[in-house]
Amino acid sequence: MSQAARNRVLVTGIGVESCAGATPDELWDALSAGRPAISALELEEPLPCQVGGVVKGFDPREHMSAQQIRRTSRFQQMLFAAAMKARADAGLRTAPGALYVGTGGGGLDEAAQLVTVLRQKGWSRMNRLGLLRLLPNQAAGLVAQELDITGPVLTISTACASSTDAIGAGMRAVRDGTADVVLVGGVESWLDLPCLASFCLLDALSQRPAAEAAGASRPFDRDRDGMVPAEGAAVLVLESERSALRRGATVHGEVLGAASTCDAHHPVAPRADGATAARTIELACADAGLDTAAVDLVSAHGTSTPLNDRAETTAIKLAFGSHARHVAITAPKSVIGHACGACGILESVGVLLAIRNKYVPPTANLENPDPDCDLDYTPLVGRFAPINVAIKQNFGFGGQNSAVVFGAA
Amino acid sequence: MTEVMNVVTRAIVDVRPDLGESRTEITRDSALFYAADPDQPVLGLDSMEALELIAALEQEFGVELADTSIRITDLRTVGDVVDAMSGAL
Numbered sequence: 089m090s091q092a093a094r095n096r097v098l099v100t101g102i103g104v105e106s107c108a109g110a111t112p113d114e115l116w117d118a119l120s121a122g123r124p125a126i127s128a129l130e131l132e133e134p135l136p137c138q139v140g141g142v143v144k145g146f147d148p149r150e151h152m153s154a155q156q157i158r159r160t161s162r163f164q165q166m167l168f169a170a171a172m173k174a175r176a177d178a179g180l181r182t183a184p185g186a187l188y189v190g191t192g193g194g195g196l197d198e199a200a201q202l203v204t205v206l207r208q209k210g211w212s213r214m215n216r217l218g219l220l221r222l223l224p225n226q227a228a229g230l231v232a233q234e235l236d237i238t239g240p241v242l243t244i245s246t247a248c249a250s251s252t253d254a255i256g257a258g259m260r261a262v263r264d265g266t267a268d269v270v271l272v273g274g275v276e277s278w279l280d281l282p283c284l285a286s287f288c289l290l291d292a293l294s295q296r297p298a299a300e301a302a303g304a305s306r307p308f309d310r311d312r313d314g315m316v317p318a319e320g321a322a323v324l325v326l327e328s329e330r331s332a333l334r335r336g337a338t339v340h341g342e343v344l345g346a347a348s349t350c351d352a353h354h355p356v357a358p359r360a361d362g363a364t365a366a367r368t369i370e371l372a373c374a375d376a377g378l379d380t381a382a383v384d385l386v387s388a389h390g391t392s393t394p395l396n397d398r399a400e401t402t403a404i405k406l407a408f409g410s411h412a413r414h415v416a417i418t419a420p421k422s423v424i425g426h427a428c429g430a431c432g433i434l435e436s437v438g439v440l441l442a443i444r445n446k447y448v449p450p451t452a453n454l455e456n457p458d459p460d461c462d463l464d465y466t467p468l469v470g471r472f473a474p475i476n477v478a479i480k481q482n483f484g485f486g487g488q489n490s491a492v493v494f495g496a497a
Numbered sequence: 498m499t500e501v502m503n504v505v506t507r508a509i510v511d512v513r514p515d516l517g518e519s520r521t522e523i524t525r526d527s528a529l530f531y532a533a534d535p536d537q538p539v540l541g542l543d544s545m546e547a548l549e550l551i552a553a554l555e556q557e558f559g560v561e562l563a564d565t566s567i568r569i570t571d572l573r574t575v576g577d578v579v580d581a582m583s584g585a586l
Contacts, residue, residue, distance in 0.1 A: 159545065211563070216552045
């Protein structure tokens with residue numbers, strides 16, 4: 089399909105399960121107020137990390153049958169719930185044509201339970217359906233089965249860039265005419281002991297005590313000490329303009345462009361020169377047909393780790409040039425923590441609402457800026473601004489870089 | 498054996514409540530999945546439901562079919578399940 093014939097890709101439905109709330113408005117309330125939704129983790133054994141973004145009060149019975157609940161694990165249930173909410177929000181009555189889901193670990197928490205039983209009681213005592221509760225693609229499969237999605241149903245695993253990549257894949261499917269309506273989503277459930285311990289061993293997580301939970305995630309701050317893990321899920325309905333107009337759908341925003349690259353450099357560390365991350369931003373803007381100077385808001389990956397925040401700052405400077413000093417930047421992980429494979433889509437919900445409300449959410453806890461991170465990250469207090477174009481960028485382990493450009497409805 | 502049959506019947510209805518609601522008769526001859534003989538009663542479980550049924554029965558009786566030579570794929574009727582559980586006890 090030629091550039092001129094490309095379909096516009098509109099966002100017509102949003103579903104959320106996050107530590108900051110179970111609706112887009114609840115999530116926005118926390119993001120716009122810079123009110124961290126981080127709390128103490130309840131762990132069976134003490135670990136250096138003590139805080140996280142827990143989805144509290146999640147009840148799968150609101151969305152699933154008893155049989156579905158029995159057969160599924162938490163990551164599947166959260167994605168399912170978010171998908172049903174997105175479909176309801178969009179008022180969809182027909183089956184979407186495709187589904188793209190990002191997840192970093194799938195049911196890693198379930199795998200840990202199976203291994204525990206295996207070691208303690210023997211293989212024959214493991215959950216007979218355990219495999220189906222841990223395979224990463226089973227969350228998307230469950231949603232596809234429920235909504236009768238018979239087109240492409242793909243699970244993308246690119247660490248922290250997973251759901252950002254899922255949005256890009258979904259955008260291309262609608263833009264190129266593969267489907268008129270697609271779902272894109274992301275999910276992560278990794279607040280279990282083995283996962284957290286593994287990240288602790290990489291010294292990647294904040295070790296702030298439970299009493300300092302709200303102040304633990306502090307991207308671009310001098311005193312940041314690592315990621316704050318979070319769980320959650322979100323799903324967006326992406327729809328061609330033609331289909332949205334025909335249905336009279338409410339439009340939350342537009343997906344203008346996307347790009348993915350890889351540092352091809354290191355298993356966990358980003359390239360210090362930010363070159364590939366910067367190229368991702370440039371490619372996403374080019375895909376949107378825009379100059380980087382057209383971007384009004386950057387939703388940073390902002391992990392609150394020493395290396396990443398510095399490298400991302402370098403990447404923003406490279407990609408935006410002199411505009412880097414003027415563009416508004418926000419770091420949503422300061423409020424909702426790091427939901428790994430789901431972070432891109434959860435943070436994209438924040439971007440869509442920032443565009444709608446013409447408001448730059450603050451970066452919470454940015455009290456003492458790192459001298460090496462010297463851009464306008466909107467510290468502590470948000471502000472109204474004419475936001476028409478915003479970019480969501482995420483960078484994952486393995487050098488995975490992904491960015492999506494959003495526009496106003 | 499009757500007691501085992503009762504437990505199996507109850508477990509089948511737990512896994513497939515609609516069979517209880519429709520008062521479907523569950524006998525030793527009832528096929529779990531399908532039957533070539535049109536006169537044979539069929540419960541119409543799917544493979545996931547069959548696995549759930551076996552898992553529930555293993556827990557109920559404190560046995561593991563995996564520790565025996567019995568293969569789940571060989572269980573075709575309710576009677577097969579009853580016999581398998583009885584044999585594993």
